[in-house]
Structures are given as C-alpha cells and as structure tokens.
C-alpha cells in the first residue's frame with residue numbers, strides 16, 4: 001500500500017495557506033480532544049466533540065448547496081421512500097463546500113498512517129425531522145464486509161442519537177451477557193469515526209424519534225470502495 005507517497009503529497013497540500021478557504025468555518029486540531037473507545041471484536045470508535053466551529057453556518061450552506069435527492073427502494077412487494085435525503089460525491093468529484101475539502105485533508109493527515117489510504121468518497125445524509133432515520137446496518141456493500149476500514153462522520157445540525165450494537169451472531173456479540181447498545185448524541189460539528197472491524201462486527205443506526213428535533217445532517221468520509 002503506497003502510504004509514503006500519499007503522505008508526501010499530503011504534506012505539500014497542507015503547507016498551502018488555508019486562510020479564507022472556508023469562510024466562517026474553522027476546524028479544531030484533531031489530536032486534541034479525540035477520544036477512542038475500543039469495542040469488542042476488533043472495532044473502535046473515535047469521538048471528537050465540536051471539531052468544527054461555525055458548524056451551523058456550514059450546515060446552512062450544505063442544506064442550500066447540496067443537490068439532495070429523495071430515494072425509493074423496494075421493500076417486499078412495494079416501493080417505499082428512503083426516510084432521509086442523500087447526496088454522494090465519488091472519488092475526484094469536487095465537493096460542495098471548501099470546508100469539506102479541509103475536513104478531508106485533516107482526516108487524511110490524522111488517520112493516513114493507521115488507515116493506509118486516503119478518504120476518497122463523501123456521502124451526505126439529511127434527516128429533516130425525527131421521522132427521518134437510518135435503520136440498523138453496517139457499511140458492508142464494499143470492502144467493509146471483509147476488511148478493517150474507517151468511516152468518519154461529521155455531524156451538523158440538531159443532535160440525534162447514533163447507536164451502535166454488536167452484529168447478531170457476530171464475533172463482537174457478548175456471549176450470554178445482555179446485548180450492549182452504545183449511544184452517542186452527536187450534532188453541531190461533532191466528529192465520529194468508526195474503525196477496525198466496526199462495519200462487519202457491529203451495526204449502527206440513527207433511529208426515529210418522537211421528540212421534536214430540528215434537521216440534522218451527516219457527512220460521511222470513506223475510503224475507495226467502502227460503502
């Protein structure tokens with residue numbers, strides 16, 4: 001894996017002046033305030049609270065500038081609305097806000113050695129209110145099904161719970177003990193990173209809530225072919 005050349009080109013990029021590149025939005029350092037929790041089965045999660053200052057400004061820009069699409073998917077004998085709006089930027093596609101380029105650069109700089117490759121794609125999801133959600137799943141369409149990887153999620157807007165639980169019958173499920181569910185209330189510029197075996201040994205979800213909540217948006221950074 002070509003980690004060394006990748007890091008060298010990254011250093012070139014990082015030495016460029018950043019001032020004014022993402023007006024009104026500032027990223028804090030990642031090494032400070034990042035907390036790792038080791039989970040069963042070779043998984044871990046990192047949490048960096050309030051990584052982005054000016055997160056609400058970025059939230060509003062992305063709400064307005066991203067080409068959000070509503071998706072429908074087959075479910076048994078009918079087709080249902082996917083309960084959130086989505087947008088996806090493939091590798092090499094220009095991102096909708098320079099703050100997201102800066103965020104990806106900072107993630108690459110911090111995680112390059114451990115991940116061994118850059119974050120390549122950016123997915124965005126908008127949860128308009130408490131009825132929008134994402135059901136229990138792992139990001140297992142690509143390499144996440146078979147390989148250790150990372151998915152870094154920047155959360156903007158109103159806090160919602162992001163839940164994690166060991167996959168049923170998987171290696172992380174506690175033998176005979178009560179099933180664990182780990183809950184993180186994330187919003188307003190918090191960073192959440194799932195790493196190691198997390199996508200194949202654990203599942204995550206953003207459940208619906210009857211509580212009145214404002215809109216919430218997530219920006220997911222993933223390596224190539226992790227979906």
Ligand SMILES: O=C(O)CCC(=O)C(=O)O
Pocket residue numbers: 123125134139153155162204206217218220
């Ligand atoms: O919105 C989130 O925090 C999670 C999104 C997610 O898990 C996904 O899109 O795969």
Ligand SMILES: [Fe+2]
Pocket residue numbers: 137138139204
């Ligand atoms: Fe996911």
